[in-house]
Amino acid sequence: MMELIIEQASSFASDIDFIILVIVILGGFWLFVAEFVFFYFLYKYRRSNNPKAAYITGEKHSEKKWIHWPHYMVIACDIFIIFFAIKAWYNVKQDLPPADDTVRIVGQQWAWTFVHSGPDKQLGTFDDITTVDELHLKKGLVYHFKLESKDVLHSFSVPVFRLKQDAVPGRVITGWFKPTKSGTFDVQCAEMCGIGHGAMAAKVHIHTDSDYTYWENKQTKGHAQKKLNQQTANLANNKSGDL
Amino acid sequence: MTSSASTHSEQSFWQKYIFSTDHKVIALQYFFTGVMMAVVGAFLVYVFRMQLAFPGKEVLGFGVVSSGEYNALVTNHGTIMIFWVAMPMLIATFGNYLIPLMVGCDDMVFPRLNRLSFQIFFLSALVMLASFFVPGGAFGGAWTAYPPLSTDPNYSLTPAGSTFWVLAVALEFVAFLIGGINFITTAMNSRAPGMKMFDIPIIVWMIVIASILFMASVGPLIAGAVMLLFDQLLGVGFYDPSKGGDPILWQHLFWFFGHPEVYVVLLPALGIVAEILTVFSRKKLFGYKTVLYTTIATGVLSFFVWAHHQFVAGIDPRMANVFTVTTILISIPIAELCFVYIATLYKGSIEFTTPMLFALAFMAEFLIGGVTGIFLGSSGSDIYFHDTSFVVAHFHYTFFPISIIAVFAGVYYWYPKMFGRKMSETLGKIHFWGTIISFNLIMIPLFYLGAAGQHRRVYNYEHFSELSKPYLQDLRVFATVSMIVMLVFQVPFFYNFIMSLFRGEKAGKNPWKANTLEWTTVSPPPHGNFAEFPKVYRPPYEYSVPGRKLDYWPQNEKA
Amino acid sequence: MSFAQPMATRRSSTGISTGKLAVWWVIVSEIVIFGGLLVSYILYRLYHDQWSSEAAHTSLIAGSINTFILLTSSLFVVLSHRAIEDKDPQKAFKYLWYTIFGGLGFLVVKSIEWTGEITHGFVMTKSLFWAFYYTAAGLHALHVIAGIIIMAIISFDIKKNKNLQRVEYIGNYWHFVDIVWIFLFPLLYIAK
């Protein structure tokens, strides 16, 4: 259902959309039943139709069962929802599949800095590619991200991934995603981070293999010269990250 | 308040209306302060909704909204509506007015403490309003005030604003601690002779339980606020990781209070609705004890769920599973309460007066708020919905019924007791339909926008290509327009409220033929409430008892 | 302006006198306030082992003396309550003032202690341990001061043989303040 509103671009988007669908169905059912009974009573027992009210204490068991049976059914639905909620949560947040590549994401007022591991797939080496407000990914790879914040709370949110994680200063939070759809999508900051919060937008570019290699080569061209200042830049980055 | 100032000498006016220790006057002082703050909150929402609908355009009565101003508007709209509207309206106004009358005594047990609590509350309101005019402007770090943004002026850019914000909130807590002690002690100790546990009207139970919840949950946040203040003023660094602190601690302290707070305001609203449903369906409350025990269960459970506000806020993912379970479990007592209230209508004789309409609207709307809460309480879907407009729509579907609809219901219902005259039904119905329909038209678009990935507290969505699509912008404009319509439809209410003071039809002692004790004295009740203090012979909801020719049976009526 | 106590205050459906009931609720709210602060402190303390070296600079002597003073003052206030039960307001008055002197002594010791520490550079901003040290002890000291003032006011009523029941109320409050200190003492002074 959600994919009709916003497209799915990560492997676990469908899991999350599924639990949402489950809740829509179960919750919607109860909402409909409750509202229907409610309005039916309003219509049926309006004063003009039913001038004399009955005297029902609701203390007798025969009366209580009208509350209790729906109530047990609610509990059943709850267990169902809890199961799928935790399943989705476990997949997204707790259980990380082995990474093909790792990207370092640093939030600060009011921009996202992305450190791509570069050709050697190793963070902290000279060929890292640091970009601001644009994250470049290769479709179909499993990425781990290391999320940090330099100043206040931020929240790395990619709606099409169905992914959201706050960046907390003084912590490195690891997560994963696997882009499944090439294209360019929004990255938002979902945690109030000061006056620039509303403009803290970034882009995630998901490339096919060839495009990605093209982009990577463009970035790493002439690394020999860049090597030195790249290293210093990375050092500075790590420092501020560990600050 | 001046409207009721029919006094001879200035001196007696001050004593009678400003420095009074009479619980009824203090209740009205809370009420009018709450109305004043509600108007402020409404103005704030008007401004920032206009900014969302027409980004960068000049807003009538405010001017162009900068992003910093926008944050301040959003932040203080939330803070004011919860701490300076919902709390004083539901707990303080109805608690002060009704508890002594309903338990059949002459005043609160500590009238001067009661007056003090209002004065502190009023001071806190002034501090809150003052924060708009300090250099740097009002605090803009969202009503949750997460550090480091709220502690470090270099980040928030509102050095004075954030301090004022913390001070105002802390003062407000103190006021309600004092008030709460008063409510609880009064209801516990000064009940009319013969009024046993299960003869206490549900609303009194609800307000007392709410006060207990507040008292038990707010302590850590008060300590946390002191720490926040030291961080702001001395740069101590309780919440600063570079100094060994931890920002997450504040989130825990805040939500350990913040979630019970939801029930602190919900329970009195449920109480008001219970009173009104029974009176206008001439029906005994379905399962008084069930309601009571369920409420207590809700209160206890509400302490076990707080971290569902922090699922993606950097807490350990394993904890999220625990809190998902507890959170979903709280739907059980809440569902039970809804079922009980619906069952109360069964075979009733329902009269659609204005208070009844509002009470029923509370039920209909709150059900939506409750169901949409499941999306956010279950960790899996919260990853997506957290901090989107979906959250905004969800908690407005809970808080609007609670702090606006239920309050209107209570005002229309107890107005005759408060001022001795009834409010106009026609104007009331216009007000009702105008408010309810436009409210839904505001919030339903927000559900869709949230599902489309729109985040909260963003002053201008043109920065996000996915969110600046025209049809999404149209929805925002639609919501804003309906919001303005809703504000316009409040005019009949104010007109009705003021005019009825003079022209409303005389109410008499018991216009609604209700059972509870407040209706056994003259309206408005004099200082001291009762000519002779009532004795209680039966539970509060004995309507249409078989074999009586009257369909109601006041609690104080002998056999 | 003159104030007539409402009838409500004199009712007692629970069997506990209204004033005492209220004091219990005050203590309830105080438990969570101090509780929240101490929970935060313990969380941080267990995370930062190195704080024990900071705690080593606190004066165990001063802490012990203050504990002794508070325990003793608690005895005096309860003896004062005893005297009320024995219908002996003058004796109660005397004991109340012993308690007040105890409280003042506590404050004197604390101020000496703090001056020493501050002059040695152990100020609030030195490290979070000291931040908690001053916040917790300061909050507690405020309660001591409040208690002293209230007790002084009450004591003169007692002399006039009025509101005798209030001795028990302030007593319970004072014992609570004592208990808070009983926990602050090991947390801030002993655990090194």
Add this chain to the structure above:
Amino acid sequence: MSVNTTSQHYVKIWGLLLFLLVVSICGPLLGIKVVTLITAFGIAIVKAWLVAANFMHLNIEKKYIVYLLLSMIILMVLLFFGAAPDVMKPGGNNWERVSTTVK
């Protein structure tokens, strides 16, 4: 509530409290961590209970007051264990603290 405890009883309790105070001060001198913890906090709890029970007369007060106060303490324990996995730990499931550089 009429209290009929004798002054001697109060003085006895007071003596007991002072004794415990001395123990809690001497405990750490042994320098064994476990002993310190017991003498410091175990005894603090005992002392608190002695004061509450005898001086505040909780032993003859209505039971629900005791339960009320205890439930508040339980709430604080709940808060502790709710916050501990994040605030007390250097790291956890997929997260770690990086700024433990504090004097």
